[in-house]
Amino acid sequence: MARSKDYETIVSVEALRDLVVEGSALLLIDCGFDLTDPEQGRKSYFEGHLPGARHIDLEKDMSGAANGKNGRHPLPARTAFAATMRHLGMRGDMQVIAYDNSGGIYAARFWWMLRWLGHSAVAVLDGGKQVWIEAGLPLESGEPVPAPQGDVIPGAVLVGEPVGADELMANLESGELQVIDARDGRRFAGEPHALDSVPGHIPGATNRFYRDNLDEVGRFRSPVELAGEFRTALAGKSPDRSILQCGSGVTACHNALAMELAGMKGARLYPGSWSEWTSDPARPVAKEG
Incomplete structure (x- = not known):
């Protein structure tokens, strides 16, 4: 079923609920992470996440190799990030919604990276996982059924080129x-x-x-x-x-x-x-x- 509109910045919990009801081509990404405990995000994901959401890790998936001279969280290659997203089932026709439980900081990094990859239909859930819970909407635990391989590839960069x-x-x-x-x-x-x-x-x-x-x-x-x-x-x-x-x-x-x-x-x-x-x-x- 086609989406009524694309979301490219933030999305409210009500609008996200409507996307789910519509049966839109939708990919939910849980970006939960904790700088002081890098395994906590994954643990929290297994304990409870939005239904069907896939987890992405700041250091393993959204960062390249740090060498002491390129910062703590350097960008991975665009081709590598595209491969990560294909593994998570992302297709080029999908609306992607990211969320976390940290005020949106990790979800915003993901938002920027997906636009850097060339995908415009990506937004951050305003208020994060907590607003979903407060709305009385369900969570699920454990790992979802593996997604079919996606087809997304790097496209035209939709943000300014990174600065060195x-x-x-x-x-x-x-x-x-x-x-x-x-x-x-x-x-x-x-x-x-x-x-x-x-x-x-x-x-x-x-x-x-x-x-x-x-x-x-x-x-x-x-x-x-x-x-x-x-x-x-x-x-x-x-x-x-x-x-x-x-x-x-x-x-x-x-x-x-x-x-x-x-x-x-x-x-x-x-x-x-x-x-x-x-x-x-x-x-x-x-x-x-």
Whole structure:
């Protein structure tokens, strides 16, 4: 049965329920993960997930090999990620919905990566697994029946091409691009943190903590609110002249999703982010506070 519309940013629990009822070509992806306990996401998935959802792992499926110089969660090759998605049963005609239980940070990384792969019909469940539970909708446990092999292949990139450290080094002098850091204000200002081998931030960056994209109940704020606050973070630059980064290229994708929701298109991701930047002591560091 054909879908009534495609969702390309976020989807409400009510709309997702309708997609299920319609019998749409739908793929649900559980992105649950915990940086402090990498096996917890998989455990939580087995305990209870949206019916038919497949699990994807940040470090095993959504990251390439880290070598100490390319950040904690470097991107895999697009061909490798496409193979992962075919194994999960993804076809090119599917609406894909991702969710997690962490405010959408891992689901947003997946959203960005699927658009990087060339698939537009991908959205994040606004409010995550919790809103599904609160709506009285069922979960299932264990592993679903294996999916038939999918057919998705890399297509035209639907997000800006990822940025490397060399381009950011050149930007220190030109100032043509505005770097926006998604980490919390204390890490940005240079307070020590267990995830940062070096405290501080990229010189010239502004700070936009990803959690500020959400309201008090954990759902995305309105496009108007988001647009107003991102204009401040952009410091006079247009969205397509912005570079999004964080600690390792994960929460920066939450800012990418929020900007897309606000109609502010064209921001590019620095996947290596702070963990790559600080792997080379020749790269400068700024501190505030």
